[in-house]
Amino acid sequence: MLDNLQLLFVWAPIINIQVILEGIFVGAVFALSAYGLALVWGVMNIKNLAQGDFVIMGGYLALALSSANIPLPLILLIVIAFMFVYGWGVYVLMIRRILDQDMFVSLLATFGLSLLMQQVMNLIFGPEVQTIDMELPNWDLFDNMVTIPSSKVISLGLAAVIATAVVIFMKKSRAGQAIRATAQDPRAARVLGIDTDKVYAFTFAFNSALCGAAGVLVSIIWVIQPFYGITYSVRSFAIVTAAGLGNLPGVISAAFGIGLFEKYVGMIIGTAYEVAAPVSILVMVLIWRQISMKRNRQVVR
Amino acid sequence: MKMRALMTVAGVCALATASAITPAVAKVDGDTIILGSSISLTGKYATNGLHTQRGYDFAVKTINDAGGVKVGGKSYKLAVTYYDDESTPARGAQLAERLIQQDGVEYMLGPYSSGMTKAIAPVSEKFGVPMVEAEGASRSLFTQGYKYLFAVLSTSEQYLATAVDMAAASTSDPKSIKVAMAFEGDPFSMDVRAGVIDKLNEYGMKTVIDDQLPADLSDMSTTLTKVKALKPDILIISGHSKGAATAARQIDEMKVNVPMIAMTHCEAAKVHEKFPKTATGFLCPTQWVETLSKSDPMFGSAADWNANFKKAYPSYSSVPYQSAQASAAVYVWKEAFEAANSFDKDTVRDAISKVEMETFYGDIKFSENGNNIAKPMFMRQIGSDAKYSLVETFKDMTFPRNVSY
Numbered sequence: 046m047l048d049n050l051q052l053l054f055v056w057a058p059i060i061n062i063q064v065i066l067e068g069i070f071v072g073a074v075f076a077l078s079a080y081g082l083a084l085v086w087g088v089m090n091i092k093n094l095a096q097g098d099f100v101i102m103g104g105y106l107a108l109a110l111s112s113a114n115i116p117l118p119l120i121l122l123i124v125i126a127f128m129f130v131y132g133w134g135v136y137v138l139m140i141r142r143i144l145d146q147d148m149f150v151s152l153l154a155t156f157g158l159s160l161l162m163q164q165v166m167n168l169i170f171g172p173e174v175q176t177i178d179m180e181l182p183n184w185d186l187f188d189n190m191v192t193i194p195s196s197k198v199i200s201l202g203l204a205a206v207i208a209t210a211v212v213i214f215m216k217k218s219r220a221g222q223a224i225r226a227t228a229q230d231p232r233a234a235r236v237l238g239i240d241t242d243k244v245y246a247f248t249f250a251f252n253s254a255l256c257g258a259a260g261v262l263v264s265i266i267w268v269i270q271p272f273y274g275i276t277y278s279v280r281s282f283a284i285v286t287a288a289g290l291g292n293l294p295g296v297i298s299a300a301f302g303i304g305l306f307e308k309y310v311g312m313i314i315g316t317a318y319e320v321a322a323p324v325s326i327l328v329m330v331l332i333w334r335q336i337s338m339k340r341n342r343q344v345v346r
Numbered sequence: 347m348k349m350r351a352l353m354t355v356a357g358v359c360a361l362a363t364a365s366a367i368t369p370a371v372a373k374v375d376g377d378t379i380i381l382g383s384s385i386s387l388t389g390k391y392a393t394n395g396l397h398t399q400r401g402y403d404f405a406v407k408t409i410n411d412a413g414g415v416k417v418g419g420k421s422y423k424l425a426v427t428y429y430d431d432e433s434t435p436a437r438g439a440q441l442a443e444r445l446i447q448q449d450g451v452e453y454m455l456g457p458y459s460s461g462m463t464k465a466i467a468p469v470s471e472k473f474g475v476p477m478v479e480a481e482g483a484s485r486s487l488f489t490q491g492y493k494y495l496f497a498v499l500s501t502s503e504q505y506l507a508t509a510v511d512m513a514a515a516s517t518s519d520p521k522s523i524k525v526a527m528a529f530e531g532d533p534f535s536m537d538v539r540a541g542v543i544d545k546l547n548e549y550g551m552k553t554v555i556d557d558q559l560p561a562d563l564s565d566m567s568t569t570l571t572k573v574k575a576l577k578p579d580i581l582i583i584s585g586h587s588k589g590a591a592t593a594a595r596q597i598d599e600m601k602v603n604v605p606m607i608a609m610t611h612c613e614a615a616k617v618h619e620k621f622p623k624t625a626t627g628f629l630c631p632t633q634w635v636e637t638l639s640k641s642d643p644m645f646g647s648a649a650d651w652n653a654n655f656k657k658a659y660p661s662y663s664s665v666p667y668q669s670a671q672a673s674a675a676v677y678v679w680k681e682a683f684e685a686a687n688s689f690d691k692d693t694v695r696d697a698i699s700k701v702e703m704e705t706f707y708g709d710i711k712f713s714e715n716g717n718n719i720a721k722p723m724f725m726r727q728i729g730s731d732a733k734y735s736l737v738e739t740f741k742d743m744t745f746p747r748n749v750s751y
Contacts, residue, residue, distance in 0.1 A: 049572070057575040067567050174389040174564075174588040176595055178620060183599055183751070190574060194599040267564040268592050272390065276562050311568035317531060317558035319568065 063307045070197040070266065071086045072304025073204035074299045075258035078277055079284035080211065081232045081252035087290035088228040088248045091140060096281050097158035097274030099253050100257025102162060104269040105126055105170050111177045117265070121203065124257045136246045143246065159274065166271040176268040200262040207258055212293055214301020222247055276320060282338045283323035287330045348431035373452040374422065374689050379415060380387070382427045382451030382681060384441035384466060386458045387434025392612070394668050395458040398481055402455055405645075408694075409676065412644060415683045422578030422683075424676065431457060434462060435465035442469040451475070452691045455675055458668070460484030460502070460534050460674075467495050476695040478682075480675035481668060485537040495716045496698050498674045502534050504723040505542030505631045506582055509608035510545035512629070512725070512739055513580040514607040515740035516606070519732050526555035526578035528569045530585035535559075538584045538610060556579050559585045563592055570580040570600050583609040590615035598751070600626035605689065612728065613666065622732040627747025629722050634707055637737055638724075642705040672709035695705025 053061060066121050082096050093099075110120045135158065143154050181195040215221035226234045235241050238262045259277075263269060284303055288295035303323050311319035373380060383402065386395030402614065414421045419438045429436035430575055438457055445451040446469070456463055456479020463482030467490070470477045476494045483502040487495065514520040525546060529539040546553060554576045557569045563585055570593075573690050574580055581604040583593045590609050594617040597607070612630035636652035645651040651673065655665050678701055683689075686697035702711045702720075709720035726734040727743050737743045 052572065052575055060571050060575050063571045064568065067565075067571075071565070117637045146356060167390065168388070172392060174591040174615065174619070176591065179597070183601060185601055189601055189603075191388060192600045196599075232364075263564075268588065269564070272561075273562055273564055276564070308568055312571065314526065315557050316566055316569045317560050319565070320562065 053312060055189065060185050062187070064312050065191060065305065066191070066197075066307035068308040069301060070201055070304075071307060072297075072301035073201045074262050074266075075277075075280050075284055076300035077207060077262070078096065078256050079288070080208070080293060080296045081255035082281040083285045083288065083290050083292070083296050084224070084248055085252045086285060088224055089140075089144060089245050090148075091144070092148065092282075093156040093252070094152060094278055095162060095274070096252075096256060097277030097279070098159045098162040099128065099132075099165075099256035099274075100260040100263060100277045101269055101271065101274045102112050102131075102166065102255030104264035104280075105166055105175075105260075105271075106257065107261040107264045108170070108175055108177055108269070111179075117179065117199075117261075119232075121261050121329055123203050124261050125254045127173060128257030129250045129254040132247055132250035135253070136249040141242070141245070158312070159227075163271050163274060170271065172271060174270045175264075176266045177265045179265055194266070197266050199231055200266050203258070203262060207255070208293070208297065211255070215293070218323075220247060229254040237269045279320075280323045283327040286312055289295060370577075372692075373450055374538075376423075377414075377421065378425050378690075379453065379683065379713070380425050380427055380449075380451055381453045381455050381676075382429075382442075382449060383455040384429045384435040384438045384445065384457050384462075386661050387428075387430040387463065389431075391433040391458050391462070393483070395433070395664075396497065396668045397668040398672045399428065400655075400659055401480070401669035402672075402676055404655055404669070405676035408645060408654070409672075409680050411608065417683050417687055417689065422479045424680070426455060426526065429453060431462060433462070435461055438462045439469050442466040445536055445709035446470070446473045446475050450670055452680060452689075452692065454478070454498070455672075456480055456482055460487060461532075461690075463495075464533075465486055465569050467492055468504060470494055470618070472693065474695075478675045478678050478698065483537075484533050485540070486533060488713070488717040492716060495696055496678070497711050497717050498678060498710055499594045499633050499671050499716050499723075500720060500723045501718060501720055502537035503544070505538045505541065506542040506584065507545045507630050508610050508631065508723060508725045509580070509582060510542055510549065510551070511604070512740045512743060513606055513630035513738070514549045514551070515673075516579075516745055520549040520551060522550070523551045523580065524554045524575065524576070524578040526569075526573050526581045526585045527553065528555070528557045528559055528566060528589075529725050530559045530561065530563065531579040531590055532586075534586070534631065535584040535589075535610075548627055549619055553623045559589060563588055565596075567593055567596055567600065570596055570602050573602055573604065574600065578604060580604065580606040584611075587611045587615040590628040591620070594621040594624055594628075601751040603749070603751075606629065608725075613664075613734070617726050618732040618734070624727045624749065626730045626749050627731070627744055628728045629737065630726050630728065630734065631741070632667050632726055632734075633672045633721075633723065635726065635734075635738055637725050638706075640704055640706055640708050642677070642703070644680075647708045648706045670707050674710065677705055677707075678710060 078100050085091050085093050106124045107120050143150050183192050183194045185192045223239050223244050227241050231241050284299045286298035307322040309320050310322040371406035385399050400559045414423045429441040454477035458481045460482040471492050471494050480497045480498050483500045487505050529535045555572050590611040608629035617625040636648050638648040682694050682697040686694045711720035713719045725737045727737045
């Protein structure tokens with residue numbers, strides 16, 4: 046550990062740039078899936094444990110499409126469209142029925158969905174680790190001490206475009222306004238003529254599409270496997286808990302923060318602890334919230 | 347009340363007789379010797395489970411076609427009862443119990459993977475049923491004092507130890523060699539690591555990186571960043587197929603230039619197909635190669651087995667060693683039955699422990715702990731044409747790796 050600190054700050058400080066870049070790339074992908082989770086959680090109070098599996102499903106769709114030699118922008122559009130329809134279907138078949146139930150029902154139901162999706166993907170695509178190799182150039186800087194794969198730059202750009210589109214959509218469009226209104230007060234929204242059932246369906250489908258987009262990015266910059274969804278679920282939960290619900294700038298900054306934290310932990314303590322990093326943030330945030338809220342809490346006897 | 351008690355007693359009696367009678371029938375059914383195996387046909391080990399099953403089936407068919415197994419002057423055919431363990435250890439243990447208790451199987455073939463073998467071995471041990479396994483390489487399987495477990499393959503600590511030998515041979519001063527290691531935290535990879543560490547200490551080499559990789563590994567860029575900064579002479583990686591795939595992908599992306607890279611599961615992860623440029627020069631251990639100069643009267647040479655297996659299963663372009671060792675396990679059963687000249691499971695067990703033979707898969711001789719001590723691990727290097735070539739000593743290998751990113 047001391048060696049690693051020395052390496053980072055004394056021997057080869059230039060590799061900090063690499064670590065920071067990796068953190069940013071990771072954060073960009075997390076931000077997409079975490080925002081979807083925050084939306085569903087905030088609007089309809091569903092804690093979607095299958096979030097990561099939606100991401101992996103998007104990745105596998107991209108893999109299937111890329112083997113048919115379809116260009117990346119088109120793949121992204123097809124996956125987003127397909128995942129939107131899939132999300133709508135899941136809402137109609139399942140989520141609609143658990144909306145009024147308590148928290149455990151939504152957790153159990155989405156956990157079941159997660160298992161189902163994993164096994165179906167395993168049956169269709171097999172248990173091997175797969176990846177889309179687009180054979181894009183990699184740039185190197187500082188005497189090959191820092192390498193920047195163009196696939197990661199592209200995915201960062203795509204994530205930025207998608208996030209901007211989401212912000213504009215939520216602020217300006219009628220559908221976005223309806224979602225925000227429903228999140229604030231579903232009953233009032235209904236009184237004012239908003240079809241909340243449709244808003245819920247749209248929100249869930251929208252989340253699924255965002256996850257699909259994240260999955261496409263994951264499959265071109267890392268590797269996918271049917272059972273990898275859980276890591277994306279855990280990270281999304283950590284980010285949303287840290288950022289709060291329905292707060293897009295918060296989610297994005299938390300995503301980048303967790304991405305950077307993860308990479309620095311990996312660098313200093315070891316790669317094995319990278320996955321533990323977001324969970325430890327989750328714990329720290331919860332403890333800090335408990336303490337800071339204690340001041341406002343009044344004891345009723 | 348009385349009636350009820352009577353019925354319960356009757357029920358218990360019926361159950362007791364049922365379970366007492368069934369085992370006697372199935373172990374040798376007429377002229378067929380029944381072997382049992384719980385194997386992963388679905389779940390995460392499905393692919394390798396299928397390779398294993400085909401290896402078993404191919405050997406059974408070859409042996410039966412050649413006249414079967416001769417015991418007491420009579421010819422018996424072999425047959426295997428399979429159950430799908432869904433790649434879950436708990437299910438595997440359950441099915442092993444079912445094979446032994448309900449189906450009366452007294453001779454077992456192993457499942458796929460060390461983890462599954464670890465779950466099943468205590469069951470077969472409890473009932474005193476011998477098991478010849480071909481796919482569980484973990485060293486820890488052979489430190490439990492199991493009496494009925496035999497493995498035809500080399501154990502996991504031998505996987506990458508040869509790579510360290512070769513690194514040592516690359517210079518006149520092995521002590522100057524800097525080593526970077528990245529191993530997953532699972533039992534198999536930890537065994538591989540233990541073997542490597544023993545060798546490193548033997549040569550007095552210096553470890554500059556010793557990272558543990560997480561189980562759901564999809565990004566090892568931090569480890570590789572360190573590798574680039576510290577410039578080791580050899581990089582050693584083990585993390586199953588996902589480790590090999592992730593490593594190859596990111597070594598390419600980050601243009602990592604280490605003169606010698608050794609990793610397990612190159613072939614299973616198909617790194618030579620997916621990353622032909624980067625994979626050039628990778629050293630990959632294997633249990634078996636089809637160019638091996640070993641042979642036996644049943645399957646012929648390694649090349650013969652390979653050709654015939656491909657004929658039986660034309661979907662393989664290159665045959666995985668998992669199938670070869672599965673065939674070897676069935677062959678051990680045939681030899682043991684004939685040597686024992688009996689179907690008593692303890693007599694057969696003693697015969698297995700005394701087996702000493704040359705096969706297309708390599709020599710087989712079991713230690714007291716049940717692992718095969720006669721066969722070494724083989725090391726192959728991926729060439730620029732994405733082909734694997736056998737590397738027996740340092741002289742056979744291309745050093746340093748010749749890659750231009």
